[in-house]
Amino acid sequence: EPEVTQTPSHQVTQMGQEVILRCVPISNHLYFYWYRQILGQKVEFLVSFYNNEISEKSEIFDDQFSVERPDGSNFTLKIRSTKLEDSAMYFCASSERDRTYGYTFGSGTRLTVV
Amino acid sequence: RKEVEQDPGPFNVPEGATVAFNCTYSNSASQSFFWYRQDCRKEPKLLMSVYSSGNEDGRFTAQLNRASQYISLLIRDSKLSDSATYLCVVTTPSSSASKIIFGSGTRLSIRP
Numbered sequence: 001e002p003e004v005t006q007t008p009s010h011q012v013t014q015m016g017q018e019v020i021l022r023c024v025p026i027s028n029h030l031y032f033y034w035y036r037q038i039l040g041q042k043v044e045f046l047v048s049f050y051n052n053e054i055s056e057k058s059e060i061f062d063d064q065f066s067v068e069r070p071d072g073s074n075f076t077l078k079i080r081s082t083k084l085e086d087s088a089m090y091f092c093a094s095s096e097r098d099r100t101y102g103y104t105f106g107s108g109t110r111l112t113v114v
Numbered sequence: 115r116k117e118v119e120q121d122p123g124p125f126n127v128p129e130g131a132t133v134a135f136n137c138t139y140s141n142s143a144s145q146s147f148f149w150y151r152q153d154c155r156k157e158p159k160l161l162m163s164v165y166s167s168g169n170e171d172g173r174f175t176a177q178l179n180r181a182s183q184y185i186s187l188l189i190r191d192s193k194l195s196d197s198a199t200y201l202c203v204v205t206t207p208s209s210s211a212s213k214i215i216f217g218s219g220t221r222l223s224i225r226p
Binding site for chain 2 (some may be wrong): 089
């Protein structure tokens, strides 16, 4: 069964450092997403990406965050200057089509900011 | 009113029982509806989409009531492996793509 792959599985970083979270979506999928889940809280939408540009972003996705699809297979989330409150599980997801279809999630990157 | 609201539970039921969850949504323009399950510290996994006519997948039945703006999930003959958090997901059209909203989840614990 096709998978969404995320690396690393766990990243520890110091406050103020930049981190890049990586995702390889399912190959024939066209829509890509980042979500986060702070421990014990709900899954929160960050951003959706289609046709090499951001199609939707939440209020959480401020100037500290950026996304890229640098080479046609990877989809990255960059956090420029991490804060303690950025500590969370970050999930990448992809879907073949928007809206109608469910999304396949990667297994997540646990980001710990110290 | 929250955009997507679920009873947090936990629901603690014996193996073999039937259990039902509801989820309400506030935006009448919402278009797509899903149930996901999430095991502790794992990613959400799609359980089933919810169609207007209602749909069934084995022991799981999902229903949509657009007039009252809720969806439901019924699990029959529950198994120990059904223990998880069940997430209601609703998408609504937005400026250029869907807005995807997760409920906070309902925790289900099946006891032997």
